[in-house]
Amino acid sequence: MKVAIMGAGLSGLACAITLEKHGISPAVFEVRERLGDRFVNAESMLSILQKPITDPVAFFAEKNGIYLKPTASIQRLLVFSQSQKAEIEGSLGFINYRGRHEHAFERQLGRQVKSAIQYRSKATYE
Ligand SMILES: Cc1cc2nc3c(=O)[nH]c(=O)nc-3n(C[C@H](O)[C@H](O)[C@H](O)COP(=O)(O)OP(=O)(O)OC[C@H]3O[C@@H](n4cnc5c(N)ncnc54)[C@H](O)[C@@H]3O)c2cc1C
Numbered sequence: 001m002k003v004a005i006m007g008a009g010l011s012g013l014a015c016a017i018t019l020e021k022h023g024i025s026p027a028v029f030e031v032r033e034r035l036g037d038r039f040v041n042a043e044s045m046l047s048i049l050q051k052p053i054t055d056p057v058a059f060f061a062e063k064n065g066i067y068l069k070p071t072a073s074i075q076r077l078l079v080f081s082q083s084q085k086a087e088i089e090g091s092l093g094f095i096n097y098r099g100r101h102e103h104a105f106e107r108q109l110g111r112q113v114k115s116a117i118q119y120r121s122k123a124t125y126e
Helices: 010-021 056-064 105-110
Strands: 004-006 027-029 041-046 072-080 085-098
Touching (some): 004 010, 010 027, 085 105
Parallel strands (some): 004 027
Antiparallel strands (some): 072 085
């Protein structure tokens, strides 16, 4: 089966890794020059917002064989309003890099993809 993936973002890369596990080597087209070719930013994955999957990192590893290493874990969350403050403690989630950073999730997934990624390649449905 021939499969083309338009875009080497998180979805495209995760799709490529999954297809490879089933013996399919997709052609991946990415319009940018490299993976995560944008500003570096930090994102958060908060368990309290992601039910029923409270630990997506463990979920992807155990269920899909896709391995992501977050940069830090979130142990304490402070929420402020004009007059009140709330504090939550526990294993609340993770912080991860995105974009032009060696440890960015795009780069981590890219290292798990075996198929060739064609950069500077704008794919169309045709
Ligand atoms: C400012 C900002 C902050 C965010 N913060 C968070 C957060 O804190 N936590 C969180 O979980 N999520 C966050 N998100 C959302 C998260 O970034 C997206 O859900 C995720 O990146 C989506 O992945 P994707 O692979 O679907 O798309 P993308 O990451 O956008 O990847 C799409 C890829 O396809 C390429 N492409 C597009 N069109 C073509 C084409 N025609 N041909 C070839 N290549 C093409 C693009 O260059 C890109 O590399 C944030 C998003 C933004 C913009």
